[in-house]
C-alpha cells in the first residue's frame with residue numbers, strides 16, 4: 001500500500017511540476033480564504049458581546065462593516081480558487097492525456113489488435129478525466145483543510161479548553177477512520193472504469209461497422225449486447241459509489257455526536273457564566289466550521305479513490321512496453337535501397353506460424369512481385385518490413401542494415417506503403433496528401449499528381465486541394481482513396497515502396513493509366529508489389545510465389561515465365577492466380 005501511495009504521489013508531483021507557480025498561487029488564495037473564514041466568527045462574537053453589553057452603535061457598525069468586507073473578499077477569493085483549480089487540473093491532466101496517446105501510438109500491433117479504439121478513448125480520456133479534480137485540488141485542499149482545522153482548534157483552546165479537547169478528540173478519530181478506510185472503493189472504481197471502457201469499445205465497434213450491422217439486420221443483437229455492457233457499468237458504478245461515500249457518511253455520523261456534546265457543554269458553561277453569549281456563538285460557529293475541513297478530507301479521500309483507480313489503469317498502460325524497440329542508427333545509404341530477408345520466421349500467435357524460413361534478396365532499384373493465395377502471408381511480409389511486428393527469428397536488412405538497429409523515424413522516412421485499407425483524415429485534400437506536413441508545397445503536390453495522371457481528378461474535385469475530406473471514408477470512393485494514398489506515398493519520395501494490391505479497387509481504365517505512372521515513379525526506388533492480378537506484375541524484375549507462408553518459388557520474372565514447370569508460368573497460362581492451389 002505505501003508503495004502505491006508512493007507511485008501516486010510521484011505521478012502527481014511529476015504532472016504538477018510544470019504548473020507549480022499556479023499551484024503556489026492556488027495555495028496562497030486558499031490560505032487567505034482560510035484566514036478570513038477563521039476571523040469572521042470572531043467579529044460576530046465581538047458584535048454579540050458588544051450588543052449584549054449595550055455598546056455604542058458606532059462600534060457595532062464598524063464590526064458589521066468589517067464582517068461585510070471580509071465576506072465579500074472571501075467570495076471573490078472563492079471564485080479565484082475555482083478558476084485556478086480548473087486551470088491547473090486541465091493543464092496537468094492534458095499533459096497526462098498527451099503522454100498516454102503518444103505511448104499508445106508507439107505500442108506494437110499485437111497490443112492494438114486486442115484493444116478496440118473505443119476502449120482506448122476511455123483509457124486516454126475517461127480515466128484521466130476521473131482524476132482531474134484530484135490533480136488540481138488534492139494537495140491544496142488537504143493542506144487547506146489541515147490549516148483550517150489547526151486554526152479552529154487553536155482558537156477553541158483560547159476560548160474554552162475542555163470543549164477544545166472534545167473537538168480535538170473528534171477530529172483525530174474522524175481522520176483516523178478516514179485513513180483506515182481510504183482504499184475501500186479503489187478496486188470497485190477500477191472495475192467500473194474497465195466496464196465503462198468495454199461499453200465504449202462496443203459502441204465504437206458497432207458504429208464503425210454500421211453498414212454491416214444494418215445490412216445484416218443485426219440491430220437487435222447489438223442492442224442486446226449494449227444492454228449487457230450498460231448493466232455491467234451500472235452494477236460496478238453503483239457498488240463503487242456506495243463504497244466511496246462510506247468515508248463521508250462516517251464523518252457525518254461522528255460529527256453529529258461531536259456537535260451534540262459540544263453544544264451541551266457550551267450551554268452548561270454559559271449557564272454557569274463561565275463564557276459569554278458571544279463565546280457560545282463562537283463555539284457553535286467553530287463546531288459547525290469544523291465539519292467543513294473534515295468533510296473536505298472525506299471528499300478528497302473519495303476523489304483519491306476514484307483517481308487512484310484511474311492512476312493505476314493509466315500507470316498500467318504506460319508500463320506496457322512495445323515489443324518494437326527503437327534502434328539507434330540514423331543513416332541509410334542514399335537512393336534506392338537493397339532488401340534482404342534472411343531465414344525469417346514469424347507468427348502472430350505462438351501456436352500458429354504464418355511465415356516459414358523466408359529468405360530472399362533484392363538489389364537497389366529492383367522490383368519484386370509477390371503473389372499467393374489469400375492468407376498465404378503476403379501482407380505479413382510487408383508488416384514485418386515496416387516493423388509493425390518483430391520477427392520470431394531471422395533478420396531483415398534494408399540498405400545492408402538490420403532494421404532492428406535503425407531508428408524507426410529513419411526507417412519510415414525512407415519506406416512508403418499503400419495498402420487496400422486507406423485511412424483518410426478529417427482535413428483538406430492537401431492535408432490528406434501531405435499528412436499535415438506543411439513543408440510539402442502545392443507545386444510538388446500538383447507535379448506528383450500530374451506524373452501519376454491524377455491532376456484532372458483533383459481538378460474535378462470541389463475545392464480542389466482545399467476541398468474538405470472527412471475521416472472514415474465518407475467523402476471518397478474506395479478507389480479514389482487509393483489514388484490519394486498512392487500520391488501520398490510518392491510525395492515522400494521513398495527509397496523503398498510497398499504496394500499492397502494498390503489497384504484492387506480501380507477500374508481497368510484507371511488502373512492501366514495509373515500503372516505507367518507508378519512504373520515511372522518507381523524507377524527511383526526499390527519496389528514490392530503484392531498483386532492479385534498478374535497483369536500488375538509485367539514490369540516486375542523478380543517474382544515470389546508464396547503458399548501457406550513458404551516461398552514456393554523465387555526468381556527473375558523472365559526465367560520463371562520461360563520455365564514451363566514453374567508456378568508462375570502455369571499461372572500465366574491459366575490467366576489466374578487462383579490456380580496456385
Ligand SMILES: Nc1ncnc2c1ncn2[C@@H]1O[C@H](COP(=O)(O)OP(=O)(O)OP(=O)(O)O)[C@@H](O)[C@H]1O
Pocket residue numbers: 113348349354372373374375376377378379380381
Ligand atoms: N492480426 C493478425 N492476428 C492473427 N493472425 C493474423 C493476423 N493477420 C493475419 N493473420 C493470419 O496470418 C495469415 C497470413 O495473413 P496475411 O494477411 O499475411 O495474408 P495475405 O496473403 O496478405 O492475404 P490476403 O491476400 O487475403 O490479403 C492468415 O492465416 C491470417 O489469418
